[in-house]
Amino acid sequence: MGTASRDGRPGHGDGRKRSSSKNMKTAGGKGQKPAGKGQKTSGQGRNQQASTRKPHRKGSRPNVESGKVRLNNAKPARHQAPRHDLVDGDGATYVSDGMRLQKVLAAxxxxxxxxxEELIAAGRVEVDGQIVLEQGLRIDPNTAVIKVDGARVVVDETKQYLALNKPKGVQSTMSDEQGRRCVGDLVAERVMAGQRLFHVGRLDADTEGLLLLTNDGELAHRLMHPSYEVPKTYLATVRGQVPRGLGRRLRSGIELEDGPVTVDDFAVLEIHEGQTLLRLTLHEGRKHVVRRMLDAVGFPVQRLVRTDIGVVALGNQRPGSLRVLDSKEVGALYKAVGL
Known part of the structure; x- marks a missing residue:
């Protein structure tokens, strides 16, 4: 079973095993040297190496269990190569100036x-006939045969960037095991036509509004990552009339069970029949964060609509409809996340 070391080289460990074995055969003629006094055995060396290896991405590792059940959005190649046609022998080839496997899959x-990364950790990805379990293998995407769940992946540089006005009651998933209406239903024709799309982040079923869809994995990853602080604007209808100092309180920060949250901008737009319409801008992406924040200050949300993600605005787009982002919008999103 194939693995990749921390520097992306295939093999078990630091990539020196094959060369050291060769040297031992040359020196001793028997392919093996006994461990002398004070000398570690190869098994001890591997154990020590495993314990000193740097943890993945600041202490966290890909979730293997999530990787086992994660939806595979890959578009299979039209002509699948039979398994006996795969590379026989060394398997995945490390390319020093190549692209990391997880980035190729995202692209x-x-x-x-x-x-x-979770798919790789779960053993669902193979390169040139070799299952790759560890992160960071650098490959040439133009020559490597990449498969997910046994189906070859087409590395297509054609990018799609779409804005969806998600209606209330629609799940932010591409498929739903319980048969509920989901985003995948709204883009089914595009998927059947061969477009590979996935949603950037989520909106809960009761929240309406702007949801981005793309096959540009790197852009999607950065837009969802909190370190890039891409602002998102919401219109929230709450029960009651809010006090004058609520905006200042939200800007200074509200403590939630998973940490503090602040708004970047706040405005009262309308007060009507015992309800208040608020506009809030924040760069947080935590689950139900707007609802939880307003509930914490005593104003439960009656209706929530996301209207903007960075420079992309919902405008007058009808619920359930899609529109293609223009080049200025895509360029501004790239700029916002440093691409």
């Missing part, structure tokens, strides 16, 4: 980069 629209 192909299989999943976000983090999702691709």
């Amino acid at each position: 192909a629209g299989v999943a976000s980069r983090r999702g691709a």
Whole structure:
């Protein structure tokens, strides 16, 4: 079973095993040297190496269980190569100036980069006939045969960037095991036509508004990552009339069970029949964060609509409809996340 070391080289460990074995055969003629006094055995060396290896991405590792059940958004190649046609022998080839495997999968629209890492960790990805379990293998995407769940992945550089006005009651998933209406239903014709799409982030079923869809994995990953602080604007209808100092309180920060949250901008737009319409801008992406924040200050949300993600605005787009982002919008999103 194939693995990749921390520097992306295929093999078990640091990539020196094959060369050291060769040297031992040359020196001793028997392919093996006994461990002398004070000398570690190869098994001890591997154990020590495993314990000192740097943890993945600041202490966190891809979730293997999530990777086992994660949806595979890959578009299979039209002509699948039979398994006996795969490379026989060394398997995955390390290319020093190549692209990391998880980035290739993300660029192909299989999943976000983090999702691709989970697929790799779960043993669902193979390169040139070799299952790759560890992260960071550098490959040539133009020559490598990449498969997910046994189906070859098409590395297509054609990018799609769409804005969806998600209606209330629609799940932010591409498929739903319980048969509920989901985003995948709204883009079914595009998917059947061969477009590989996945949603950038989520909106809960009761929240309406702007949701981006793309097959550009790197852009999607950065838009969802909190470190890039891409602002998102919401219109929230709450019960009651809010006090004058609520905006200042929200800007200074509200403590939630998973940490503090602040708004970047706040405005009262309308007060009517015991309800208040608010506009809030924040760069947080935590689950139900707007609802939880307003509930914490005593104003439960009656209706929530996301109207903007960075420079992309919902405008007058009808619920359930799609529109293609223009080049200025795509360029501004790239600029916002440093691409």
